Amino acid sequence: xxxxxxxxxxxxxxxxxxxxxxxxxxxxxxxxxxxxxxxxxxxxxxxxxxxxxxxxxxxxxxxxxxxxxxxxxxxxxxxxxxxxxxxxxxxxxxxxxxxxxxxxxxxxxxxxxxxxxxxxxxxxxxxxxxxxxxxxxxxxxxxxxxxxxxxxxxxxxxxxxxxxxxxxxxxxxxxxxxxxxxxxxxxxxxxxxxxxxxxxxxxxxxxxxxxxxxxxxxxxxxxxxxxxxxxxxxxxxxxxxxxxxxxxxxxxxxxxxxxxxxxxxxxxxxxxxxxxxxxxxxxxxxxxxxxxxxxxxxxxxxxxxxxxxxxxxxxxxxxxxxxxxxxxxxxxxxxxxxxxxxxxxxxxxxxxxxxxxxxxxxxxxxxxxxxxxxxxxxxxxxxxxxxxxxxxxxxxxxxxxxxxxxxxxxxxxxxxxxxxxxxxxxxxxxxxxxxxxxxxxxxxxxxxxxxxxxxxxxxxxxxxxxxxxxxxxxxxxxxxxxxxxxxxxxxxxxxxxxxxxxxxxxxxxxxxxxxxxxxxxxxxxxxxxxxxxxxxxxxxxxxxxxxxxxxxxxxxxxxxxxxxxxxxxxxxxxxxxxxxxxxxxxxxxxxxxxxxxxxxxxxxxxxxxxxxxxxxxxxxxxxxxxxxxxxxxxxxxxxxxxxxxxxxxxxxxxxxxxxxxxxxxxxxxxxxxxxxxxxxxxxxxxxxxxxxxxxxxxxxxxxxxxxxxxxxxxxxxxxxxxxxxxxxxxxxxxxxxxxxxxxxxxxxxxxxxxxxxxxxxxxxxxxxxxxxxxxxxxxxxxxxxxxxxxxxxxxxxxxxxxxxxxxxxxxxxxxxxxxxxxxxxxxxxxxxxxxxxxxxxxxxxxxxxxxxxxxxxxxxxxxxxxxxxxxxxxxxxxxxxxxxxx
RNA sequence: GGGAUCAUAGCUCAGCUGGGAUGAGCGUCCGCUUGACGUGCGGGAGGUCACAGGUUCGAACCCUGUUGGUCCCACCA
Numbered sequence: 025x026x027x028x029x030x031x032x033x034x035x036x037x038x039x040x041x042x043x044x045x046x047x048x049x050x051x052x053x054x055x056x057x058x059x060x061x062x063x064x065x066x067x068x069x070x071x072x073x074x075x076x077x078x079x080x081x082x083x084x085x086x087x088x089x090x091x092x093x094x095x096x097x098x099x100x101x102x103x104x105x106x107x108x109x110x111x112x113x114x115x116x117x118x119x120x121x122x123x124x125x126x127x128x129x130x131x132x133x134x135x136x137x138x139x140x141x142x143x144x145x146x147x148x149x150x151x152x153x154x155x156x157x158x159x160x161x162x163x164x165x166x167x168x169x170x171x172x173x174x175x176x177x178x179x180x181x182x183x184x185x186x187x188x189x190x191x192x193x194x195x196x197x198x199x200x201x202x203x204x205x206x207x208x209x210x211x212x213x214x215x216x217x218x219x220x221x222x223x224x225x226x227x228x229x230x231x232x233x234x235x236x237x238x239x240x241x242x243x244x245x246x247x248x249x250x251x252x253x254x255x256x257x258x259x260x261x262x263x264x265x266x267x268x269x270x271x272x273x274x275x276x277x278x279x280x281x282x283x284x285x286x287x288x289x290x291x292x293x294x295x296x297x298x299x300x301x302x303x304x305x306x307x308x309x310x311x312x313x314x315x316x317x318x319x320x321x322x323x324x325x326x327x328x329x330x331x332x333x334x335x336x337x338x339x340x341x342x343x344x345x346x347x348x349x350x351x352x353x354x355x356x357x358x359x360x361x362x363x364x365x366x367x368x369x370x371x372x373x374x375x376x377x378x379x380x381x382x383x384x385x386x387x388x389x390x391x392x393x394x395x396x397x398x399x400x401x402x403x404x405x406x407x408x409x410x411x412x413x414x415x416x417x418x419x420x421x422x423x424x425x426x427x428x429x430x431x432x433x434x435x436x437x438x439x440x441x442x443x444x445x446x447x448x449x450x451x452x453x454x455x456x457x458x459x460x461x462x463x464x465x466x467x468x469x470x471x472x473x474x475x476x477x478x479x480x481x482x483x484x485x486x487x488x489x490x491x492x493x494x495x496x497x498x499x500x501x502x503x504x505x506x507x508x509x510x511x512x513x514x515x516x517x518x519x520x521x522x523x524x525x526x527x528x529x530x531x532x533x534x535x536x537x538x539x540x541x542x543x544x545x546x547x548x549x550x551x552x553x554x555x556x557x558x559x560x561x562x563x564x565x566x567x568x569x570x571x572x573x574x575x576x577x578x579x580x581x582x583x584x585x586x587x588x589x590x591x592x593x594x595x596x597x598x599x600x601x602x603x604x605x606x607x608x609x610x611x612x613x614x615x616x617x618x619x620x621x622x623x624x625x626x627x628x629x630x631x632x633x634x635x636x637x638x639x640x641x642x643x644x645x646x647x648x649x650x651x652x653x654x655x656x657x658x659x660x661x662x663x664x665x666x667x668x669x670x671x672x673x674x675x676x677x678x679x680x681x682x683x684x685x686x687x688x689x690x691x692x693x694x695x696x697x698x699x700x701x702x703x704x705x706x707x708x709x710x711x712x713x714x715x716x717x718x719x720x721x722x723x724x725x726x727x728x729x730x731x732x733x734x735x736x737x738x739x740x741x742x743x744x745x746x747x748x749x750x751x752x753x754x755x756x757x758x759x760x761x762x763x764x765x766x767x768x769x770x771x772x773x774x775x776x777x778x779x780x781x782x783x784x785x786x787x788x789x790x791x792x793x794x795x796x797x798x799x800x801x802x803x804x805x806x807x808x809x810x811x812x813x814x815x816x817x818x819x820x821x822x823x824x825x826x827x828x829x830x831x832x833x834x835x836x837x838x839x840x841x842x843x844x845x846x847x848x849x850x851x852x853x854x855x856x857x858x859x860x861x862x863x864x865x866x867x868x869x870x871x872x873x874x875x876x877x878x879x880x881x882x883x884x885x886x887x888x889x890x891x892x893x894x895x896x897x898x899x900x901x902x903x904x905x906x907x908x909x910x
Numbered sequence: 911g912g913g914a915u916c917a918u919a920g921c922u923c924a925g926c927u928g929g930g931a932u933g934a935g936c937g938u939c940c941g942c943u944u945g946a947c948g949u950g951c952g953g954g955a956g957g958u959c960a961c962a963g964g965u966u967c968g969a970a971c972c973c974u975g976u977u978g979g980u981c982c983c984a985c986c987a
Contacts, residue, residue: 032949217985224987247987260987294986302987309987371985419914423983515982550922552980584923584934589915590980592922596936603949614946653926660924664934679946687945862930865968869929872967883929890930 029616029727033609035573039719043157051737052162054102056504063099064508065091066489066538067163068521069171071110072145073117076155078547078555078581078593079514081565084161085578086544086659087512091162092715093654094509096740102505103162104492106169107149111440111481112206112377118144118439134438134476141439145170158566160574160718162736169492171484172441179491180441180484181458183532188445188456192397192531193433195445195454197388199313200432201373204331205380208436209389211480212429213519215382217371225250226363227356229259229276229303232284236275243268243276243287244363245301248370249308250356251349253278254337255326256285258304260315263289265300279361280352281338288319310384323386331383345383390434390443390477398428400530401523410526411540413657414588417515424519431524433480440478447473486524489537506533510540515588518543542657545590547581552592563593575717576602582716583667585660604667605720608710611675612724615702618686623730624700631693633685636701637749638756639678642669643705648743650712663716670709677760678705703728708741856905859898866891 046052054062065087070080087103095101118141119129129137149170156163169176187193200209227250228242243259256278261268272289292315293302306316306323316323326337333340333348340348356362373382402425404410405418412418434443446455448464449471455461463470487495489511493502507529513522522541529537549555555562568577579601585591632640646669653662682698689695707728714721714735725735732738866887869875876884 029946031947033947217983245987249987292986297986304987311985311987373985416914420982423913427983519982552922586924589923594922594936597922599949600935603947606949607947610947610950612946617946656926658926661926664924668934675947676951680951865930868967874967875929887929 029609029613031610031613033573033606033720035575035605035719036570038723039158039160039569039574042719042722043160046162046734046736047165049734051734052103052164053166054100054164054505056500057100058504060098060100062505062509063091063094063101064104064505065102065510065512066104066492066508067106068511068513068517069106069108069169069485069488070152070156071113072107072149072152072170073110073114074152076152076158076565078563078565080152080156081159081577082544082547082581082591083512083514084156084159085581086542088159088161088578088718089582089654089659089715090510090512090542092718092736093740095162095736096711096714096738098739102164102167104167104169104505104508105153105156105161105163105165106171106488106492107152108485109145109170109172109440109481111435111437111478112208112210113481114141114144115437115439116206116377137438145172155566158569158574159578162718167492171481171488175494175497176484176487176491177441179487179495180479181444182496183483183487183528184444184479185456185458187392187531192393193390193456194393195388195390197386198391198430198432199310199384200387200389201375202329202383202385202387203375203378203380204329204383205378206375206437207329209385209387209432209434210375210382211432211482213482214376215373216376218374219369220372222248222368222370222372224248224298224366224368225353225356226299226366227253227303228361228363229278229285230361231271231287232275232277234274236284238277242361243271243301244299245303246298246366247303248368249349250352251333251340251345252305252308252326253303253352254281254333254340254348255305255307255324256281256283256303257306257316257321257324258285258288258319260288260290260293260302260304261300262293262295263291265293265295267300279359280340280355286321288315288321290315290318307386308384313384313386325386327383327385389432390445390475390479392431392433394428394430394527397527397531398425398523401425401527404526404530404536410536410538413540413542414586417518417541417543417588420515420518421523424523431480433483434475434477435480436476437478440481441484443475443477443479445475447475449473482520482524485521486528487532489525489529490533495532507536508538510542511538512542512544515543515545540657543588545585545588548590548592550592550594552590555593568598572598572602573605573719575605575720578718579604579663579716582659583663587657587659604671605717607671607675608713608720608724611670611679612706612728614679615699615706616727619699619703624696624703627693627697627700631697632701633694633697634752635678635681635756636697637752639673639701639705640747641749641753642673643708644743644747647708647712647741651740651743654715659716663713666709666712666716670713674705674709678702681756711735711738711741853905856898856901859894859901863891863894863898866894 067087068083070076074080091101091103118137121144122129122132122137122140132140153165153168184193201212201215202208203210224246225248226244226246228244231239231241231243233239243261245259247253259276261272263269263272268287271287274287275284276287277283278285288304292311293300302312304312304315304321306313306321307325308327313323315321324336326333327345328334331345333343333345335341337343337348340351343351353362353365373384374380375382402422405412405421405425412421444456444458446457446461447453448455448467448469450469451464451467453464453466455465455472460474461472464472484491489508490502490506493499493506495502511522511525525537529535546554549561549563551561553559553561565577576598580593580598581591583597583601646665649665650662653659653665679702682702685691685694685698707725710721710725714725718736722735725732725738869887870884870891
């Protein structure tokens, strides 16, 4: 059985081999099985254009941890994978590529373009999936989906038609955010505001008399966008503004355009801001649009889709927007209408994809009416039907749902779900239908043209939790796996995606899409900056995996981080986690070496040494704690406990304690009990660790365990009250305490300290004997405190040696070295002070009526126990001090 | 402008519903070629838990305010 194992753990090779094994054995695959409870996660589908980045790595790791945990707990787990067509992101990339080839998208034509897009999908769609596999993701790849596959298309059309029929989807001319570079409308969520230095141009318009002659008076106002004046159709003042009350109803002459526009009164104007006068451009400003509607003002669009001035801009037609701005300002100045220019910092809306300044334009677009749809989504979170982790995300969530506006879903793009609406060429009737209509239902004409627009990419993602399970078909999967259990995603797409899935779930399925949303933060670089291409500070997860292994990366991404918080990425952290993998590797190597060709037999209860019971008891409580933490999504806390247990308790203490028994071959039963405990405690710890570090745990598990195929389908350990050994725990803890004390006492001596606790001690050198004798009492008192036995050294190494034997544990502790009296005294006095303080505190609490009457019984018992413990410790310390002083 | 969130060891962060700062990783210092592991072992230094008040028997944790950082939303022309 014992193999030649390398001294250091090298994940390369091992990881791919194990992943292939899991695939071959179909461990990731889930089938409907009514006898088992399902546990489902749908993956946030990565973009087909995407390359795996740290954000994915974190997202996938968290999901894989939850899925592996639940799988081991016996749930029928489905991790539903897939990819997103990412309409605009992909289209931008393909268009770029075409441009590089010297091909213009428009001249290529829609059909050819889509051919290219599908080819692209074929080429790159698989890339990200393969990268996800490198992380160890246990997705059910047999069920992989794509947001534009046949089923998802069907779902999209179904939803569109249903919502259109219900009146939730409508087409209307509304102010939208227009990206002049991508040439499409975008939703509010896609607009990013950016602070930019700009100017305030103070301009004045001449006031006209009733007979249209200039009165010589002017209205002065400020604007950040002078070019929009070409589309002004009014100037507004506050109705109660005494300064301008008399002008309401009068007309102004719009310079450059020579158009007569009225002065209107509207509450929207802030009297305090600027001059209290606002120019109104209903065609190019969302607020002005509303004002325009209230006052029935004409709406003039002065811009083309590419943000050049159109024919409504008079002589400025054809100019680019900023060139026009310059020309207009110059001309106004010439006319003496420019009062002044001020510097001004303001927020400018930009497109989150391309960074271009967004232009508010009035366009005929498709919208989803949100006011009714959002209600169940609000209610679900408010009433706890859907839980957000961490809870603080609720505020973010409600901030959006409470201020929701209709969702612009049409995009002037080609790559995406074509809007299932047709227009009759003859009568203009709109036909919305699941399939292409043969003829116009109104006039019977057979010439119908489909709407050229496609849908916002998030429209299909919103349906993801049920479309991937087969909806609109009533599949058995849908009935069994829906609603899903948890959605894991970054807080940055709560508005884009999470909210939209929730209201879509309620609307289409009549049921929430998931029970819990588990949010994580962003992975930043070591300086706290967002990883980005432009900064070039991105760290490639695949490189990390190649160098340190997926396990180390995964552990790095989940430790020391609370849900929803951003984290910084440090190579040092990966390194230390790689070291942890190596540590476990070596611990198991040690066990394998000692097991040799035999598997230890289950020892009788009586054969277990106190040390065995101690570690069993510790492991048992670890199981309880870790399971509880994981159920509360405290993954970082959970894995920290496993880490500490394995490294500190198991490796640094238990293995060391057990060594004498393993080497003393004469006591076979004791040796067997030690080996058995070593092996089985490690296996339990490996199981707890497996969700976090799937590869190294599997590799070791398979070496240690002969009768099971894989740790990933083994049973999750369960807390067992019978494995609690409080007495042994307390005993060993005090032994540890004693050993530490002894080690401390030895520092500063000119005798080399021993590395290991079990080292047999060479006695004090002859000339130091006196010193040793002086300290014998101390050693004895420490020993007796820990129920140790002081006896002659049995190692046979030194004649004058004395060692301590811990009964049953068979642990030899070197005591032969000398104790520095001064130092020890100092230490004890410090200890005494600490205890005094503690005793005072506990006494104070316990004698306080308010505490004893109000505090929970558990707490009081705990404090009483502390009081006892401290009192006893105090006695000992006092005794030791007295002894030392002798 | 509204809101959220953070401020704990040199650095990065944990710290559950108020009850010993029990902290972790990295760094740093001292000592260890020891038969699982130097990707290791043992030990040490280092914190007035941002500041000021308040509630409480008791506050890193609750409340108020101040300062500083980050983020989200809004977009007053």
